[in-house]
Amino acid sequence: MYSKELLKGTLQTIVLKLLAENGRMYGYEITQKVKEQTEGKIQLTEGALYPSLHKLEAEGLLVTETVNIGKRIRKYYSLTPKGNIQTASKLEEFASFISTMQFLLNPKTS
Template sequence: MANSKLYKGSLSTIILKLLDEGGKMYGYEITQKVKQLTKGDLKITEGALYPALHKLEAEGLLDVEVAKVDNRMRKYYKLTEQGEKETANRLAELEEFIRNMQQLVNPKWSIS
């Protein structure tokens, strides 16, 4: 994606949505899922992902489980009950934002 700055403000919402759909996931798995869903257009770096995950955890929206996989410790992230509620709120806000942007950018394509 040429201008990933547009996605920066939505990174937390993207993470919450993926965890809402996928249950628990580990960091690399999240980056690969985003890459897959966007057909490679959006690539989330570790430098962006982990600070966002830690912030969501600090806000009480994520729980972390540590498991040993192939002789390595792996952190799995999953939504808390509060995280599930916040995901719904953020997705509703994002949908409204997209509708408003669509109305501004190309009113002919607007969905009512």
């Protein structure tokens, strides 16, 4: 598993990317998808995920839909048009960051 510090800086990007790929998702589904796709290397906790989802919603990047499933209520999250734009921007920014970090950690010798 990776440190909380690394995860904290990438959580919003992870969530936005997953929602862009999958449409609407609920919180537990997001945690399981991340765990599955990373083979357990990234395990999101509710304490980290839900504040991030609420912040993205407050910023107008996500909308929620509440669905009754039997006796349970499930809250689905999906991207707004603004969220789609922000996702593309965050992914570009993160790819550039990774490239910069690779250069710093493995500078090419002349």
